[in-house]
Amino acid sequence: MTLDTVKHAAETPDVKLPWAELGLKEDEYARVREILGRRPTGAELAMYSVMWSEHCSYKSSKVHLKQFGEKVPENDAMLVGIGENAGVVDVGQGYAVTFKVESHNHPSYVEPYQGAATGVGGIVRDIIAMGARPVAVVDPLRMGDAHHPDTKRVLPGVVAGIGGYGNCLGLPNIGGELVFDACYQGNPLVNAGAIGVMRHEDIHLAKASGPGNKVILYGARTGGDGIGGASILASETFDDSKPSKRPAVQVGDPFQEKLLIECTLEAFAEKLVVGIQDLGAAGLSCATSELASNGSGGMRVELDDVPLRDSTLTPEEILMSESQERMCAVVEPEKVERFLAICEKWDVIATVVGEVTDGDRLEIFWHGEQIVDVDPRTVAHDGPVYERPYARPSWQDALQADDANKLARPANAAELREQVLKLVAAPNQAAKSWVTDQYDRFVQGNTVLAQPEDSGMIRINEETGLGVAIATDGNGRFAKLDPYTGAQLALAESYRNVAASGAKPLAISDCLNFGSPEDPDVMWQFAEAIRGLADGCLELGTPVTGGNVSLYNQTGEAAIHPTPVVAVLGVIDDVARRTPIAFEEEGQLLYLLGDTREEFGGSAWSQVVHGHLGGLPPKVDLAREKLLAEILISASRDGMIDAAHDLSDGGLVQAVTESCLRGGKGARLVVPDGLDAFTFLFSESAGRAVVSVPRSEELRFTDMCGARGLPVTRVGVVDGEALDVQGEFTLPLSELRTAHEETIPGLFA
Template identity: 40%
Template sequence: MLPENDLKIITEEMGREPNLVEQGCFLNLWSEHCSYRSSAPLLKTFTTVGDRVIIGPGDDAAIIRFGDGWVLAIGMESHNHPSYVDPYNGSATGVGGIVRDIISMGARPIALMDPLYFGPLDTPKNLYLFEHIVEGIAGYGNCIGVPVVRGEAYFDETYSGNPLVNVVCVGLAREENIVTACAQKAGNKLVLVGSTTGRDGLGGASFASRDLSEEAEAEDRPSIQIGDPFTEKLLIEATLEAIDTGHVLSCRDLGAAGLAGASSEMASKGNLGMRLMADKVILRESGMTPYEIMISESQERILFEVSPENVDELLAIAEKYDLNASMIGELTERLYYTVEFEGEVVADMPVKLLTEGAPTFERPSTAPAERDIGDKPELPTDLKQAVIDILSSHNIASKEWIYRQYDHEVQVRTVDKPGSDAGVLRIADGKGLALSCGCNPGHTLLDPYEGGKGTLIENSMNLAVKGAEGIALVDCLNFGNPEKPDIYWQFKHAILGLGDAARDLSIPVVGGNVSLYNESGEYGTAIVPTPSIGLIGITGDLETVPASFFEGEGNSVILVGETFDEMGGSEYYNIKGLRNNGNVPKVRENAPKTVETLISIIREGKIEAAHDVSAGGLATALAEMCKETGASIDLSGVSEDLRADDLLFSESHARAILVTSEKDKVLEMLGDIPCTVIGTVGGDDLNIKGNGFDLSFTLDEIAEARASLTKLMME
């Protein structure tokens, strides 16, 4: 049912009360998921334009100029609620949906990233969700031949009743082949291509805009779409072939709000109306009503605008790929969205009211009481065991069990595989595309603004250690119920922090998704603030992209950046049960310069290996670099003011470890960027000493600790 105030507004605007079909369209298109009612005013604070931005927010995906006539399409979506109710199909269709966003722009999908967030794996339910969500992503992505090259898996109790499945897709196209969702001309025809339409996914957009409850699995199962990756693969090829003919004038994926959403938005963007014949839609199930046909979110469907004389050619392409296709309507000068069924008009709404009429607003927000950072814990008596504990925690441990299920080498573009700071793909003329994703919810929980800023800085550092400059980001802003003032305050300040960092780094925010109401009645809590992002950048010559592991006996190890007493939200404090203690890492003024300088040095070919320092701190970063060789590290010159645990486990931003055979030249190039030579590469152990401590780890000890997640899943 429509909320009472919405019904009143619609009735006044239309001069009558909307009928059932019209109410279904308004309910979905005016949902938080589709209309960004609570977030639109805040999202307008983002800078969305830049030299490389061809198409920014508002279409199925953004289009970014790569160079030499090549462009990139990038989009990010969530499929959170569906993945709790049906983890396999929920996550699989999340992949399918974002891939269709890319192909509807005329781009071939070349990479996926999947930031995922789960409850701790110590309960059967969370283990089940984790296993089947990963299985769903692998099952869909592998079948359609798009590599998953980067991801994240973060575990926290608040995700137990509401896991998050965020997916990024990047596509590649020639600039002249790009199409948009903006309808072009009255009289042109609309052709629906792909799978049949069924009752799966009914009301998915409105479902995504409310809290989950204990009864969700039973009562909301009709809201879960069922995917077919084999049909999706055919749809990819058919869509790109149709666009290559030059006859496709506009195009839109059928996602949230189904046919009602895709078709009305196409017309509205072109300042046109539309007449649809719902009985021309090819159905999977008999007896479907106009209401069900319009809001069904059945997967693998795309809507095309073509001129009347080209309809038959498009239908022939669909037949070639054994896809269902039918001409279901036309664009009109009359600015109404009209639906007919068996010769009768069953809906007739002002198209702009439907697509743009939902009231948007900033909700009340309330800042929390000033946080007591608490006392520092006693220094651990066994510092080596503390390092092992962090390396073994599922937030830090290797995610190999996850990414080994993905085909990350299909399409033969992958240069840097999962497990590195960033995925790197070969594109053209010796240059590559670097990709990173995720955030640190532990930081954002304690300070949404600094956590939002840190999200982009850390992802930018992931690209920088590959010599890649960030050129565009998309976001997936996952929060609890925005009607609660404390949650809306978190949401608002995370957006402001992310936006400020984006401006500092001159990286435009070109698209994304807002996922609110991530709460569970079963667990009685909202998720921790999770402003996950996807960031893309361009490398220099791929020959200069360094490894992520220690290389070269005798090479120098340099720590770039400053380490502070910033343990708030750290994995070390999380393990010790001090989640709310400590100073949250702050992004300092020199962070953009650090990023820029690292990119310059690496592009000069002076670095054999490089690794960002982030979650888990310096000890974790050093251990992660130990693959086939170790290193001797002396941290006594890094900071005399820090305790051993602060030095090893602080998660201060804008730090990296560089390995080079040209130490003096690199130090000269770093200039006034804070840096310290901390050791040399070599040996079969990682030795770390500092003021008052001397630790030694064999490569086997490190590997065993980091394999904790894999061992759990293999039991």
């Protein structure tokens, strides 16, 4: 068989290539031919197909994502923004923190354990590539119906994969979510986030500069697993009629990744690296084209020198493979020997596979013949850009008119009590310790807060107590009712969670999970969510450091709810001043901050009691969210509150239940004037929190709220061994604990 070289491609313009099978559209293939002035070689076609996939090129989302750069100004904390492997923010004392959230949705449905495990591995390598030591991971998850048989296949595998990989790396899992909804049945969402810490001077970028500098591939050998992987899997809808995609799922080795982390950090410490890129989606195609296009010259690569696990791999397969635990570094010639010595010390395979040239082409050779000759920018950055048609769905008005506020409410105190028990025991509101107990949340000894706290918190300086907090949130039900408002509610909830723990919100990363961009309804949802998020970040002053778009989360005609997941990172000067959620001191006063309205659209109550989704989501007041955050942070710093819990999914009764059970103390609640017991307990109005205040601090705290104009209402006291809503019902903590904690183990243990 003749090797398909650049010369051969120029001489055989009519050779048929499998562009459609590799996911390219006819006009995209025509564009590749136009760029090259000839037909591509098989290797070039492989590179363009993975790099121009939806997952890698963002071809349907770019036109909307640019709002983040245009609308939202960077604040003083921003050190590296959108466009790099991960964003970086200044957290003070010479420290910088990098963080990002990405999706590994499709691979995790096909092969739950490896899909989730390699999602963790991939996001951790993004953090390493910035020059940081990874310090924690988070895992926002969305699964199908909790009672569906396939959920029992997917969830345990995903949790085992996340725990297995993260635990082996020695990284605490400090946050995340688990949400069940039938809309995710065929498209579960496995989003993975990571945080890394470095000094300002240690930031590294993905660029190949300096002619003569060597390109070193190091880490695991390249194998046949993950060929096409996330880049192809996540760029089309699932269809039962197509062949199994199981071979496309990557296989992870966390012990190899741990060696890779230590090896890389030692090379950074010795200033051996000019540029670096991890090999994730699109593998070597991505690493070579992005390094070359971001640098000042070209690149020549000898593909024969790539260490292989399978000697039968073709050049195309080597370029498309997404085998895990691999990175690509650009190193000056005189430092190569030392770099290779460090790799050998850590038992990491490292091979010089090429060098930076003074040209402007990415040239790849196989068996002495040139098989790739491209402008790297055309591969990495100049892919197609689509302005997909979008329009408000014809069903949107009817959905919003189906008002949840008109649903039948409990007729008496007994029904109210029964509905409280039903709510706290529902899979979405029930305790998730069956999941989180499979993760090591406290390894490394710097975890300050972890699930089920409002945000995860990590200490990054033992001497000063400097720490960072992170929360991830997203409510697909709210976004289905109104994607603009739903995206802002996700931002507001995550922002509020960080502030409730005492940390000051600094910046966000996002993971935007939607259905097929070829559906105008879905594209309208996406466009509205981006607009909402950009407007919200502008008002809150939280720049977007980067993120991820996951489209085609759709089976046939059935798309998931639009699910923008927002991660907010915050900083706290001294982790000793953090605020937990637990009520622990008898006699402390309970105060409700914010306004409570009759807002039940998309609420947990409407879902659990009535199986209903309709109406409008709660209103958003971002100025109020900022004020609430400032009050929570000040009260935490100055010792005015001992516990705080944001009010969101499930309303006040859910928050108080969690705080009571966390601290082992009951609460007596009094329904405030002007509210009925039902609205008081179940409303999901935004911009609210419940706090426990020592009696000695009551006057100082209420004066501060009054002076700042934040509504504050005394609603009870920490007391006894029951949740007692006076004049309505009493629920012993033992009964609440059984209801809240036995649901998930009963379904999945």
